[in-house]
Amino acid sequence: MKKNLLLTLVGAGLALGLVWLFASWWLHGGGKAGAREGRPIPVEVRAVERGPIELRRTFSGALEARAEFVVAPKVGGRVNRLLVNIADPVRRGQVVGELDNDEYVQELAQAQAELAVTKANLAQSRGAYEVARRDFERVKTLRARGVASEAQLDSARANQVAKQAEFEVAQAQVMRAESALETARIRLGYTRINAGWSGGSDMRVVAERYVDEGGMVAANAPLLRIVELDPLMAVIFVAERDYSRLRPGQPVVLTTDAFPDREFPGRIERIAPVFKQTTRQARVELAIDNPRQRLKPGMFVRATVTLDRLLDAVIVPEEALARREDHSGIFLVNADGGSVSWRPVTVGIRDGSRVQIEGEGLSGRVVTLGQQLLKDGSAIIIPADQTSAAGEKQKTTGP
Numbered sequence: 001m002k003k004n005l006l007l008t009l010v011g012a013g014l015a016l017g018l019v020w021l022f023a024s025w026w027l028h029g030g031g032k033a034g035a036r037e038g039r040p041i042p043v044e045v046r047a048v049e050r051g052p053i054e055l056r057r058t059f060s061g062a063l064e065a066r067a068e069f070v071v072a073p074k075v076g077g078r079v080n081r082l083l084v085n086i087a088d089p090v091r092r093g094q095v096v097g098e099l100d101n102d103e104y105v106q107e108l109a110q111a112q113a114e115l116a117v118t119k120a121n122l123a124q125s126r127g128a129y130e131v132a133r134r135d136f137e138r139v140k141t142l143r144a145r146g147v148a149s150e151a152q153l154d155s156a157r158a159n160q161v162a163k164q165a166e167f168e169v170a171q172a173q174v175m176r177a178e179s180a181l182e183t184a185r186i187r188l189g190y191t192r193i194n195a196g197w198s199g200g201s202d203m204r205v206v207a208e209r210y211v212d213e214g215g216m217v218a219a220n221a222p223l224l225r226i227v228e229l230d231p232l233m234a235v236i237f238v239a240e241r242d243y244s245r246l247r248p249g250q251p252v253v254l255t256t257d258a259f260p261d262r263e264f265p266g267r268i269e270r271i272a273p274v275f276k277q278t279t280r281q282a283r284v285e286l287a288i289d290n291p292r293q294r295l296k297p298g299m300f301v302r303a304t305v306t307l308d309r310l311l312d313a314v315i316v317p318e319e320a321l322a323r324r325e326d327h328s329g330i331f332l333v334n335a336d337g338g339s340v341s342w343r344p345v346t347v348g349i350r351d352g353s354r355v356q357i358e359g360e361g362l363s364g365r366v367v368t369l370g371q372q373l374l375k376d377g378s379a380i381i382i383p384a385d386q387t388s389a390a391g392e393k394q395k396t397t398g399p
Helices: 002-036 103-147 152-191 383-396
Strands: 044-047 049-065 068-071 077-084 087-092 094-099 194-195 203-209 224-227 234-241 253-255 260-273 282-286 300-317 322-324 326-334 340-344 347-350 354-358 363-367
Touching: 002 068, 049 282, 068 194, 087 094, 087 282, 224 234, 234 300, 253 282, 282 347, 322 363
Parallel strands: none
Antiparallel strands: 044 363, 049 234, 049 300, 068 224, 077 094, 087 203, 094 194, 203 224, 234 282, 253 260, 253 300, 260 282, 300 354, 322 326, 326 340, 326 363, 347 354
């Protein structure tokens, strides 16, 4: 068994050595001499295509929640209950937690008692004012008849003014007590924590929970983070060469490792008007519909954008491109099938291994392998098996 394996390895090594020696001979003199002597050079060819081609770019990015709301109490206290947990749905305005309210209940009772006292004072002040007013009117009448003196009238007037001021103070104290009572009611209501966001959809999902029941929290300390999952936002960064080709509303196709066999449609929503100096890239935000909520914030995504599209382009394989005298071009097979012509071209859109080119007389078949040995007018030979394979492919894919 080991002997057979050793013989196989030796045979493979000899075969590779012969191939290497032949290639070296061809590239370092033998092939060039053959070309000079007009010997045909074996090549592979492909047909020049005409049809649509797209310029696509794929950018890496991440998903983010388009909208989020942090639930925080307006007053501090001990957390009695949290009514939702991570991944639970939450409706707008829903009560999601409760704080210990004993202190606030006591504040409310105290405010109610203060209001009762001020109302009693108000009633007393109103009675005293009425007495002082009637006494002033009586003294005023007696003074007009000459029975009461001027000093008695002045004393009655001063007493009425004093009682009126006390009555107005009592009214203000009632208003202040009513305000304090309403404040106590509001603060007591703050112990019931609700998720009251504005805008967006009425349903969201709990993304994070920061505290547990029984914990102490301060006013405005975060309890929960609630996010909107449909639609989502994908954030990518683009370089200067692609920036000018992007526009809001442009369609985008997203893929993610979580669902490798699925594509998710989206669109460009916002394009930043500035570039980051450190990366020379601009932020682009994509809107992604997520009705089944498969995608989640934080997922890594790849966004493919079609930047340009030509409906009728001349297309060749990328390996057909060659360089001669600092110019790009291709070798086209002449009508006789035994020689080639050099055609300078301008390279346009690249789509994978397909390249759009522009130039004169670009039709027929193009050399895709062996063009490093060719020049304008070189003789070539096309292997018969390639022609047969091309025919079989045409028969298979034909109507």
